[in-house]
Amino acid sequence: MITTFQIDRYQYKCLGCHKLHVGPTRIMEFKCVSERKLEHGPERIYEADFSSICDCDQPLIITFRAREYPEGIFSYHGCHSADAEIIVQPNIREHSGVYA
Numbered sequence: 001m002i003t004t005f006q007i008d009r010y011q012y013k014c015l016g017c018h019k020l021h022v023g024p025t026r027i028m029e030f031k032c033v034s035e036r037k038l039e040h041g042p043e044r045i046y047e048a049d050f051s052s053i054c055d056c057d058q059p060l061i062i063t064f065r066a067r068e069y070p071e072g073i074f075s076y077h078g079c080h081s082a083d084a085e086i087i088v089q090p091n092i093r094e095h096s097g098v099y100a
Contacts, residue, residue, distance in 0.1 A: 014060060030066055041070045044068040060083045076090075
């Protein structure tokens with residue numbers, strides 16, 4: 001399953017050269033990476049990767065995560081990166097419905 005979210009501006013710092021970057025507002029497709037049955041129906045975790053290259057040539061990958069539980073109710077579940085320090089967390093909101 002795939003769902004689309006809008007990710008609003010955020011800031012991150014390259015761990016190689018410590019340059020600060022501003023992530024633009026963008027619409028991204030999140031893929032379901034796990035699903036399990038809970039008391040009120042399925043819980044699904046969705047992820048999407050943003051990648052860029054810093055001026056120092058360091059590849060930067062940030063993984064955004066959202067949770068669906070109960071079914072149809074989405075919430076931001078964080079982001080992480082091995083290449084960058086997230087300085088300002090983005091706001092994430094559902095952009096459109098889920099489709100398979």
